[in-house]
Amino acid sequence: QIRDTEKPINLGKKPKREPSKTEKANPKSNENKRPRGQQPGSExxxxxxxxDLPVVYEQACFPQNxxxxxxxxxxxxxxxSGPETQIIEVDVKAYTRRIVRQTGTKIxxxxxxPQTITAPMPPKLMPKSPYGISIWADVLLNKFHYCQPTNRLLNHYEELDLPISAGTISGGLNNLKELFEPICNRLYLQQMTEDRFHQDESSWKVFEEIEGKIGNKWWLWVSRSESVVYFLIAPGRGADIPISYFENTRKGKIIVVCDRYSAYKSLANKMPFIILAFCWAHVRRDFLDAARKYPELEECAFCWIEKIAQLYHINNLRCAAFDKALPVQWQSESFKKRHESVINKMNEMTQDRDAFIESHNPDDPNSTLLSNAKYKIxxxxxxxxxxxxxxxxxxxxPMDNNKGENAIRNPVTGRRNFYGSASVWSAQLAAMMFSLFKTLELWGLNCHHWLNSYLNACALNHGKAPEQLSRFLPWEMDKARLEKLSKPIDTS
Incomplete structure (x- = not known):
């Protein structure tokens, strides 16, 4: 900490980074680095x-003969027709649908x-709201998929001559929450049939006081499996959250890829059928942090970072030859050879690790700060x-939890943009929409197309969730519907 306070404060140009010992020892290594971007001579x-974009034909005429x-x-x-030129445009406008209902008189x-009858009203998502499905879909996508503040969208609407109050949007979102509860429940039930998970968590703000909770710091939990990404916003970060989450699992053995947070260790102790696969990227981060904090350990730290990089490379080669339909002992000779290389590399790292641990006593008064830091890692x-x-x-x-961390990245961006949720119901809606949109992304579906289709089905059901949800669950869709919902809405 003292060393950090003694660093010069630079208010202007960013200072150049000092080359590491490895770079000083190999000055030509930087010359061989591949430049970023498209390479010269590449196609x-x-x-x-x-x-698929609709075409609007125009004719460019001479201003004068x-x-x-x-x-x-x-x-x-x-x-x-002469030569053609194409210009791509986006036309965004607000308009009012003035619907004149046809009447009939009996003869x-x-x-x-009845002497006179009137045609039924077109379906509405919310009977008492003047705003149509396109606006509510826009609000949901803008906030929970693109993670932008709602106020920014309302400012955009006002520039389109469509002023809408924030209270109107808040009340509408509260009404929409119950429409997504059934389908998010199906996401959870589907995930409980799977046996491979990526877990991660990050802080989330909820600005509503609840009994027994001090402060507004809540936690956003993510659980990613093969077919579902599920989010949960809870008041705490304790082991009770993942324990209660996995209570309904239908598998006898589960592997959870995660970091070394103690809540996951408690989860595995409470539920012995859960196996924790710790993240190697976090181990690599330990050595990087040590190299930054203790420059004298840089050479040793980068030596271990290189070992981890080699392990990644060997494992990637092994995975390229892996047939998921066969157990390890029935794999090809190419896989077995690479599998043996992974085992040898792990044994080599074990020997190097244990050799230092056995030769070092952290309680020895003569031990240095650097050796103790290395011992701790x-x-x-x-x-x-x-x-x-x-x-x-x-x-x-996988060797790391990158899939879990990538899944939670977009919601974390939203937290930074709009600071979290103002109420508990808003946090629940956020978790549901994050789950929905990230699951749709996982299946390669167009979120805008899917959401409009689902909200239209809710409108046809008098503002309630449709009774048959299989049409909207990716794992229950046929190939034709998956392909249809993966494309933008056909407006032709």
């Missing part, structure tokens, strides 16, 4: 084709029949070795 992809610059006689204009003399590595070795016998399990 480009050309202009992006957009065949053209004449010959020499004699002044006019050109003969023909109606045939018969039958009794008990390697001791943690040894304590978590079983979890860090799960990928060896389970090649389908």
């Amino acid at each position: 480009g992809h050309g202009l992006t084709e957009r065949p 053209p004449v010959c610059p020499c004699c002044g006689l006019p050109y003969t204009l023909d109606g045939s 018969c003399s039958c009794k008990g029949v 390697l001791k943690s590595l040894k304590n978590h070795w079983d979890g860090l070795s799960v990928f060896v016998q389970h090649p389908e399990v």
Whole structure:
């Protein structure tokens, strides 16, 4: 901390980074680095084709009848088409649908029949709201998919001559919450049938006081499996959250890829059928932090970082030869050879780790701060070795928790943009919409298309969730519907 306070404060140009010892020892290594971006001489992809966009034809005419610059006689204009130019535009506008309902007058003399009848109203998502499905879909997508503050969208609407109060939007979102509860419940039930998970958590603000809760710091939990990404916003960060979450699992053995947070360890102790696969990226981060904090440890830290990089490379080669339909012992010879390389690398790292631990006594008064820092990292590595070795016998399990961390990245961006949720119901809606949109992304579906289709089904059901949800669950859709919902809405 003292060293950090003594660093010079630079208010201008960013200072150049000092080269590391490895870079000083190999000055030519930086010359061989590949530059970023498209490489010279490589084949480009050309202009992006957009065949599905509707086309509006226009004709570009001469502002005045053209004449010959020499004699002044006019050109003969023909109606045939000349060269074409394409310009892509986006037209965003607000408008009012003024619906005139058709009426009919009877011409018969039958009794008990109304003299005049009126055509039914078009379906509305919220009977008492003047705003249509397109606006509510826009609000949901803007806040929970693109993670922008609602106030920013309302400012945009006002520039389109459509002023809407924030209170109106808040009340509408509260009404919409119950429409998504049934489908999010199906997401949870589907995930409980799976056996591979990525778990992560991050802080979330909820600005509503509840009994027994001090402060507004809540926690956003994510659970990503093969077919579902599920979010939960809870008041705490304790082990009771993941324990209660996995109570309804239908599998006898589950592998959870996670970091070394103690709540996950308590989860595995409480539920022995859960195996924790710890993240190697976090181990790598330990050595990076040590290199930054203690420059004298940089060489040793980067040596271990290089070992981890080699382990990643060997495992990637092994996974490329892995057949998921076969157990490890029935894999190809190519896989077995690479599998043996992974085991040898793990054994080599074990020997290097244990050699230092056995030769160092942290309680020795003569031990230095640097050796104690290195001991702490390697001791943690040894304590978590079983979890860090799960990928060896389970090649389908990744070495890191990047999938879990990537899943939670978008909601964290939203937290930074609009600070969290103002109330508990708003936090519940946020968790449901995050779950829904990230699951749709996982299946490659167009969130705008799916949401409009679902809200229209709710409107047809008198503002309630449709009774048959299978049409909206990706794992129950046929190939044709998956392909349809993966594309933008057809407006032609």
